[in-house]
Amino acid sequence: MAYLLLFIIGLLSDVSSxxxxxxxxxxxxxxxxxxxFAKTVVQSNELWVxxxxxxxxxxxxxxxPEYEKAATAMAGIVNFAAVNDQSVMGPYGVQGFPxxxxxxxxxxxxxxYSGPREAKGLVKYAISQAKKVANDRLAGKSKPKKAKKETGGKSKKADTQAEGNEDDVVVLTGSNFDKxxxxxxxxxxxxxxxxxxxGHCKALAPHWTAAATQMKGRVKFGKVxxxxxxxxxQRFGVQGFPTIKLFPAGKKSDSLAVDYQEQRETSSLVQFAEKYYSYAKEATQLLNQEDFEENCKNHVCVIAFLPHILDSGAEERNAYIKEYNAAVKANPGIPVHY
Structure with missing residues (x-):
């Protein structure tokens, strides 16, 4: 059991980084x-890596870091995106990372792209592909799609700022924060x-409210x-606005707060919150293949193989489970399923 816990600690260290x-x-x-992805890449007229x-x-x-360098070098020329969503990967035959x-x-x-994993190779690749697109257009082999004009209905702004209920955001103060x-x-x-x-806080406000409404009953949203x-x-080291922090389920401490540094829009906020909501607070018992697929197919999983209850007895088995769950609860903010 000690070996198992050491393995868990090592894995959690790797994952948290x-x-x-x-x-x-x-x-x-x-x-x-x-x-x-569908709206920004597939339905767009722009070029994307x-x-x-x-x-x-x-x-x-x-x-x-190399991908970031390449994206910066190609800004305004070719767009760069990153996708961590299994539902998008399947149709494009993604079988390994990156x-x-x-x-x-x-x-x-x-x-x-099959070149070296460095910025210079990526930039060369992006320029080469963009040049090919331009040459095909010049030769009449292809032509860009006309951008669709927005008519009626919700504007793009309204679409990205889905409706939310302000009552779903809890007002936090010094007197109620800890409780x-x-x-x-x-x-x-x-x-x-x-x-x-x-100004950035005002722009975030409708997205924050919309995300709070979408996650109601699963993740609690607050504002200070x-x-x-x-x-x-001062306690949480706030030096600029807005500063966003996530407090994972489990025993909380100031040091376990997770800084949010992703895009300030509803979908990104919801995706980030969903990720932490999905982390198990106690280990899930896998009884069949269906349980395994549901809990481990698209996640990093730590699995403990315990002796059969007839070999160890109920008392020893419960001791194993108690010790294992203690390790789980000691790392509430780590993106691992147990």
Missing amino acids: AAALYGKKDSFVQVLDAKS VEFYADWCGHCQQFA TVKFFGEDKSKPVD LVMQDDKSVWFVEFYAPWC DATEEQSLA
């Missing part, structure tokens, strides 16, 4: 899910520290006016 490869505020790499990746993948972690493809004129036939958030071991809390005068609650802002 892999969180959120992309999505920083100043990044030129757009992080897309299934819905945004797309990396299909997994946060836990060691090669992806090494590749990420996989990079160029989506040109015909989005149904992307071109694989509602820090002492709530069962819930995931997503908290925004904002300033009323902050950092100009009024300066002691809370």
Whole structure:
């Protein structure tokens, strides 16, 4: 059992360092899910280099800085995106990570990148593919699709800022923060520290409310006016606005708060919150293949193989489970299923 716990600790250390490869505020790499991929890449007239990746993948972690460099170099010329969504990968035959493809004129036939995993090779590849698209257009072999004009219905702004109920966002203060958030071991809390005068905070507000409504009953959303609650802002190291932190389920402490540095839009907020909501608080017993597929097919899983109850007895088996669950609960913010 000691070996098992050492293995878990080592794996958790590796996984925790892999969180959120992309999505920083100043990044030129757009992080897309299934819905945004279809709209942003497949239905667009633009040229895209797309990396299909997994946060836990060691090669992806090494590749990420080079991919960022290439995206910065090609900004305004060719778009770069990163996709960590299994439902998108299947149709494009993604079987390993990282996989990079160029989506040109015909989005149904992307071109694989097989060069070195470095910025220079990616830039050369992107320019080469863009040049081919331009030459095909000059030769009359292809032509760009006309952009669709928005007519009636919801505007793009309204679409990205889906409706939300302000009552679904809890107002947090110095007097209720610890009781509602820090002492709530069962819930995931997503908290925004904002300033009323902050323009970025005002732009985030409808997305924050919409995400809170979508995640109602699963993840709790709160907000702190950092100009009024300066002691809370100082306690959590808030130096700019908005600052967003997620408090995973389980025993909470200030040091376990997870900084959110991805895009400030509803879909990204929901995706991030969903990820932490899905992490098991106790180990799930796998009784059949269906249980295994549901819990481990698209996730990093740590599986404990215990002696049969007839070999160990109920008391010893329960001791194993208790010790295993203690390890699970000690790492509430790690993206692993048990």
